[in-house]
Amino acid sequence: PGTNDLIALAAGGADVADDLLELRRTQADLDSPATMVYTSGTTGEPKGAILTHRNFVGQVRNVAAAYREVVRADGNTVIFLPLAHVLARGLQLICLAGGMRIAHVSDPTEVVDSLGVLRPTFLVVVPRVLERIRNAAAEKADGARLGALWRAAVRTAVSWADHLEAGTRPDAVLHARRAVFDALFFRRLRARMGGRLDYILSGGGALDPDLSRLFRGIGVPVIEGYGLTETTAPLTGNLPDDIRSGTVGYPLPGSTVRISEHGEILARGVGIFSGYRDPAHTAEAFVDGFFRTGDLGRLDDDGRVVLEGRLKDVIVTSNGKTVVPQPWETRVEADPLVAHAVMVGEGRSYLSALLVLDRAATEAWADAQGIRLDAVSGEGVTPISEPGLVAHLQRSVDAANARVSHSEGVRRFALVFTDLDDTRLVTPTMKIKRRALLERSGNAVDDLYR
CATH class of the missing domain: 3.40.50.12780 (ANL, N-terminal domain)
Structure with a gap:
């Protein structure tokens, strides 16, 4: 209710003349x-x-x-x-x-x-x-x-x-x-x-x-x-x-x-x-x-x-290997705990990945396992290092690595929570905005290459 409701919108057009309305209605081809x-x-x-x-x-x-x-x-x-x-x-x-x-x-x-x-x-x-x-x-x-x-x-x-x-x-x-x-x-x-x-x-x-x-x-x-x-x-x-x-x-x-x-x-x-x-x-x-x-x-x-993937997502490693991330990412995202998998490695010597966790599914899994995850708040990217969770998702990463060539497999990965309702980070069709995620995840990505 207020200045942006439909009644206010209709009232704003009360003074528009009928002939002008008809012109606007019919002038487009x-x-x-x-x-x-x-x-x-x-x-x-x-x-x-x-x-x-x-x-x-x-x-x-x-x-x-x-x-x-x-x-x-x-x-x-x-x-x-x-x-x-x-x-x-x-x-x-x-x-x-x-x-x-x-x-x-x-x-x-x-x-x-x-x-x-x-x-x-x-x-x-x-x-x-x-x-x-x-x-x-x-x-x-x-x-x-x-x-x-x-x-x-x-x-x-x-x-x-x-x-x-x-x-x-x-x-x-x-x-x-x-x-x-x-x-x-x-x-x-x-x-x-x-x-x-x-x-x-x-x-x-x-x-x-x-x-x-x-x-x-x-x-x-x-x-x-x-x-x-x-x-x-x-x-x-x-x-x-x-x-x-x-x-x-x-x-x-x-x-x-x-x-x-x-x-x-x-x-x-x-x-x-x-x-x-x-x-x-x-x-x-x-x-x-x-x-x-x-x-x-x-x-x-x-x-x-x-x-077979996005042209702009293609990664070229420091040894000149060209990698299309989508096949690997899609296989890892089949895991219910993974909302988005994002491969990284542009200009690096090997490939790594950020696994953005589905919070509800991950917390339900943790409860079932008797594992307590640290509280997460804010709009940043929060790394999660719980050993049991890492070991659980290692199996999905290994399975995805087995389906691609050795040079296209991920050597290290990090688990992160972030706000998946943030439209600056996720599109209306629930795709992750890679650049925005990587900008928010600078430290997490750097840690993968230390």
Whole structure:
């Protein structure tokens, strides 16, 4: 209530003449700016991207055409990403154009509890939400002394999804195992998500392929896609009847993708923005008429896009080794206690990492182990050196190191707590702003090289 409420806003327009209102309503054409959306700034300064009405209209028409099974008049969804994010903005328009009902939930922590009431037919999430659902299910199973059964259920779901992706028939044993685990776990998980969920769309970050397979095996397929502020949300996407875990799918109708000689994903199409607010930024953003996404990737044998990290995140060590951090980081972030893994080592002789802990999950783990963690307060970065916790996460680091070459493995790591609700540190899609974290973590990083 007060000067910034909607009633005050309406009152402020009381003296606007009808003819002026009509002029403002009708004077924009397809090539007029519709909005300016700032990039998240995970690797640098946020930039104001100017998106036109043509960008949004093109995306609405083309995305709706590609996802008719998902966007339908008898469906509904929940949007919990802030509308400052282009994915939420584009999704809202696509749903409105398709006649779908939309509910908005402002607090991401309330989303799961709201699903039983709102009962969506599809949901757009960032990978972290799916990780939380999986981790909560695992915790509940452990609490009921069913942890071993839950882990067997996960393996069964992943195997089931492997058959679906390969187009092969599961054998009778797998059929029977899945039926048992469906009764024990999967049916309850689907009910927890509202009971009507046909598909989950995931974007805003890399999704662990096994996490995608888990949800598909449970009976809720995850359609992973890829886009940026500058592409007006989706650029590529898996299709409902053609999902390949570990990829972000094909270029969507109206869009073209190619890979540069340096491995950068280049894009052209209806959703590509008209430029940045600063013309100097615009000049650097295009090559041969294609937008430079800043993301590294490749095309698989079928033409699907596979993401391989951010160009600006690439680390060059002092011995000249070039390392893309994302594969290692994604594997470590599969651990429920790790909110974000950030590899460091630019200009250094070996690689290290900061593991930003999920406070609630870590404190619950510590309580279960009878370990007391030091109180943490303030907005800085607090190192955590509890030996039991370090030993526990050493296993996740070792497992990630085993999946990459020796020179791409991390030799030392530090555990830290920080405020993950701080928008100066974390984007609306729950990605860490690497530069901001490293600026706050100077001493912790320096200690890794002493």
